[in-house]
Amino acid sequence: MSAQYDEIAEHYRRSKSSPLRTYVEAYTFLQMIGDVRGKRVLDLACGEGFYSRRLRTLGADRVVGVDISPQMISLAEQQECENPLGIEYVCADVCDLGDLGSFDIVVAAYLLHYAPDAQDLERMCRNIRRHLPAGGRFVTLNENPDQPPARYAGYEQYGFNKTLEGPSADGAPITYWMIAGRELFKFHAVYFTRTTYEAVFARAGFTDVTWQPPVLDPAGVAAHGADYWREYMDNPPIAGLECRVQAPPCC
Numbered sequence: 001m002s003a004q005y006d007e008i009a010e011h012y013r014r015s016k017s018s019p020l021r022t023y024v025e026a027y028t029f030l031q032m033i034g035d036v037r038g039k040r041v042l043d044l045a046c047g048e049g050f051y052s053r054r055l056r057t058l059g060a061d062r063v064v065g066v067d068i069s070p071q072m073i074s075l076a077e078q079q080e081c082e083n084p085l086g087i088e089y090v091c092a093d094v095c096d097l098g099d100l101g102s103f104d105i106v107v108a109a110y111l112l113h114y115a116p117d118a119q120d121l122e123r124m125c126r127n128i129r130r131h132l133p134a135g136g137r138f139v140t141l142n143e144n145p146d147q148p149p150a151r152y153a154g155y156e157q158y159g160f161n162k163t164l165e166g167p168s169a170d171g172a173p174i175t176y177w178m179i180a181g182r183e184l185f186k187f188h189a190v191y192f193t194r195t196t197y198e199a200v201f202a203r204a205g206f207t208d209v210t211w212q213p214p215v216l217d218p219a220g221v222a223a224h225g226a227d228y229w230r231e232y233m234d235n236p237p238i239a240g241l242e243c244r245v246q247a248p249p250c251c
């Protein structure tokens with residue numbers, strides 16, 4: 001599963017310009033992340049650097065992007081070369097992440113559901129925790145565990161399809177089919193229950209776990225009409241997720 005983005009890197013990069021990504025995904029994620037001015041941000045599963053660049057442009061002081069796919073990192077570095085923003089990119093598996101320093105916030109648009117099993121999910125979360133001081137936050141977009149996608153056809157109007165193979169149990173494979181331009185590409189993710197995510201966060205040392213349904217940018221309604229968004233917003237395939245490293249009790 002780790003190498004799957006090498007083959008679809010360019011397709012995935014192009015899919016970032018779809019209305020869903022602009023008016024729901026980015027809107028929700030950036031709202032959850034909040035003001036990054038002057039902050040040190042670690043962007044895990046950074047892909048070709050879409051959010052790394054956004055966060056640096058929004059005023060983050062230091063941005064480090066990490067991705068397991070050499071092809072994704074190469075696309076990110078090409079863009080850094082063409083338009084230098086001072087972002088550092090590292091090709092690594094978050095399950096085995098070395099020490100990259102301390103960050104005010106760790107973000108990840110779609111990482112945890114690529115852990116092959118609950119043990120690797122916990123290794124990811126422990127490595128994320130290690131990069132945050134007390135009071136630090138982890139903000140992520142993830143598979144929505146409450147919307148198991150067993151052959152759900154409602155997303156086809158948005159240019160993708162998602163199926164869960166087998167029952168909604170930890171480790172069940174999810175397949176996404178997406179259309180970018182005229183081409184179809186697919187990738188796989190892994191289902192975990194909400195209870196598993198929360199238990200793993202707690203074991204890794206996080207508190208205050210909050211799930212956030214996707215939020216629609218009003219500009220998206222103005223651009224496409226309310227009806228366009230209804231199916232997606234009523235049955236969101238993704239969820240925002242945030243947790244914290246507990247700050248020490250103040251005096």
Ligand SMILES: C[S@@+](CC[C@H](N)C(=O)[O-])C[C@H]1O[C@@H](n2cnc3c(N)ncnc32)[C@H](O)[C@@H]1O
Pocket residue numbers: 002005016044045046047048049050051066067068069072092093094095108109110111114115
């Ligand atoms: C859906 S893409 C999202 C990319 C980027 N965050 C974005 O929103 O444009 C998921 C990314 O996670 C990366 N990834 C999957 N498993 C990973 C792991 N164990 N460690 C680091 N990156 C991983 C993939 O290579 C891919 O680039």
